[in-house]
Amino acid sequence: MTAPDFEALRADIPALHQEVHGRPLAYLDNAASSHLPQAVLDAVVRYHSREHSNVHRGVHTLSQVATERYEGARRRVQRFLGASRPEEIVFTRGTTEGINLVAQAWGRANLGAGDEIVLSELEHHSNIVPWQLIAQERGAVIRVIPLNDAGELDLAAFRGLLGPRTRVVAVAHVSNALGTINPVAEIVAAAKGVGALTVIDGAQAVPHLRVDVAALGCDFYAFSAHKLYAPPGVGVLYGRYAVLEGMPPWQGGGDMIEVVSFEGSTWAKPPSRFEAGTPSIAAAVGLGAAVEYLEGVGLEAIAAREDALLAYATEAVSAVPGVRIIGTAASKASVLSFVMEGVHPHDIGTILDSEGVAVRAGHHCAQPVMRRFKVPATARASLAFYNNEADIDALVRGLHTVAGIFGL
Amino acid sequence: MSDMRQLYQEVILEHNKKPRNFGVLEGATCSAHGHNPLCGDNYTVYVRLEGEQIAQVGFEGEGCAISKASASMMTTRLKGLEVAAAQELVELFRGMILGEVDPEAHPKALKHLKVFQGVSALPVRIKCALLPWHAVKAALDGRGEASTEGEADPVGEGEGSARS
Numbered sequence: 001m002t003a004p005d006f007e008a009l010r011a012d013i014p015a016l017h018q019e020v021h022g023r024p025l026a027y028l029d030n031a032a033s034s035h036l037p038q039a040v041l042d043a044v045v046r047y048h049s050r051e052h053s054n055v056h057r058g059v060h061t062l063s064q065v066a067t068e069r070y071e072g073a074r075r076r077v078q079r080f081l082g083a084s085r086p087e088e089i090v091f092t093r094g095t096t097e098g099i100n101l102v103a104q105a106w107g108r109a110n111l112g113a114g115d116e117i118v119l120s121e122l123e124h125h126s127n128i129v130p131w132q133l134i135a136q137e138r139g140a141v142i143r144v145i146p147l148n149d150a151g152e153l154d155l156a157a158f159r160g161l162l163g164p165r166t167r168v169v170a171v172a173h174v175s176n177a178l179g180t181i182n183p184v185a186e187i188v189a190a191a192k193g194v195g196a197l198t199v200i201d202g203a204q205a206v207p208h209l210r211v212d213v214a215a216l217g218c219d220f221y222a223f224s225a226h227k228l229y230a231p232p233g234v235g236v237l238y239g240r241y242a243v244l245e246g247m248p249p250w251q252g253g254g255d256m257i258e259v260v261s262f263e264g265s266t267w268a269k270p271p272s273r274f275e276a277g278t279p280s281i282a283a284a285v286g287l288g289a290a291v292e293y294l295e296g297v298g299l300e301a302i303a304a305r306e307d308a309l310l311a312y313a314t315e316a317v318s319a320v321p322g323v324r325i326i327g328t329a330a331s332k333a334s335v336l337s338f339v340m341e342g343v344h345p346h347d348i349g350t351i352l353d354s355e356g357v358a359v360r361a362g363h364h365c366a367q368p369v370m371r372r373f374k375v376p377a378t379a380r381a382s383l384a385f386y387n388n389e390a391d392i393d394a395l396v397r398g399l400h401t402v403a404g405i406f407g408l
Numbered sequence: 409m410s411d412m413r414q415l416y417q418e419v420i421l422e423h424n425k426k427p428r429n430f431g432v433l434e435g436a437t438c439s440a441h442g443h444n445p446l447c448g449d450n451y452t453v454y455v456r457l458e459g460e461q462i463a464q465v466g467f468e469g470e471g472c473a474i475s476k477a478s479a480s481m482m483t484t485r486l487k488g489l490e491v492a493a494a495q496e497l498v499e500l501f502r503g504m505i506l507g508e509v510d511p512e513a514h515p516k517a518l519k520h521l522k523v524f525q526g527v528s529a530l531p532v533r534i535k536c537a538l539l540p541w542h543a544v545k546a547a548l549d550g551r552g553e554a555s556t557e558g559e560a561d562p563v564g565e566g567e568g569s570a571r572s
Contacts (some may be wrong), residue, residue: 098512342425343473344470344471344472344476345472346447346449346471346474346475346533346536347472347473347474348474349418350412350415350530350532351412351416351444354412362446362447362448363448370448376448376450376470376471377447387471401412405412405413405416405421406416406421406473407421
């Protein structure tokens, strides 16, 4: 199979073809949110133009079509993740909601005083705060896997944290602030050795790697559609069926019940039990279309393209005066976090924006990472398959402007 | 803004590099902490009052060039003013940054602070320039913490929040 022509694929992404401040847009903030291929936009428009109604409710034709589109997206995501059945795919609002769902529904039923939840120092706040909330409520304790200077997890220290009180191990597959790819299968295996529940934040991994939840062996895996070239408003929580089946509901409402009476109600089976209320149907349809698009391009080809762009960007950005890369793990996804001597990342972000280059500047909702590397914030360029060398050249030109203004 | 040198003028870069009155102010009679949780800008502003007169102003903390230069130039400008005059200057500066006040109409009051006028064209940076000024106002009002909540700030509700 020949490699796809990635330069030609740029034509599929309408948002890339615009000017910002009179310069061609170089969109390098894909780890925050990525842009939609025309095929995804078409699927959403078609759904709302011709197919929309509420799902799982009506006997009429449109409701059946909408239900089929929504459940079709679920089946596509199931195959994409290597889940064994569609009932293991819960649609949420995003990664954050998926992790909160597990922490609240599983945690409230299973955590007790003194139980331990193991997180890592590179987590996004959305894989820290939900656990803090339930730990506070249940008297559980949070333990943290430290990072080395490259931004990799200290696996020896991790094994030292595991013990009979470990009930949950929740880690990111890929760090949003550093790009580190964690050895998730190894972490899951060790966690299972002590009988802990395993929860993986896959928000940054799914756009870059082929993810196979069966091979990883995790109990839960969460991601967001809007980082996977689909609309915001929907996310996925994969849950191993036996675990989902044993969990009480999280939110109550329509669609999650079996029988309701004022004497008491009984719950629907997963995934409906965890999907109270009308979901973001069109966004889920868009997610299904995005997965279809990405599989058409080829997930391995996308990973190889992004790796090549990361290598090009790392070399070019490192050569700019005063730049220091934060996050130098041996195994990295296409995230390039950096600081410039004496220049705050927000000033970098403003100057780059004036040249049409979009990067993220800030703490990336990962304040413990910033503390670990003793920086208040970083600038972050995050690359997608649709970026090219010209985007990176624009970034480097912009960084030279920054260096010029600040006299580096 | 096409020309970043209009925003990052020499005087701003110079104050960013060598901030004046930087560090804990000994004998401060009031202080306040200003924090922007969105971007991490983080300053404490100290004031030493002698009666109704501001004898000295100092600050410490970290943030971008805009916020640091704004804090530095604020300390030099407020020193020696009566509290009421300082409060007026805070309002005038805020008005200029929000694009409601033409600095050309107030050359004597604003003086070099006019260099921050370019910030008014950058909605996401407005709170950077204003943060130290909100902090000094909080210190003078005896509140100990600064907030831009409720600010007619185009960034929108919540984002301009600055609290300890």
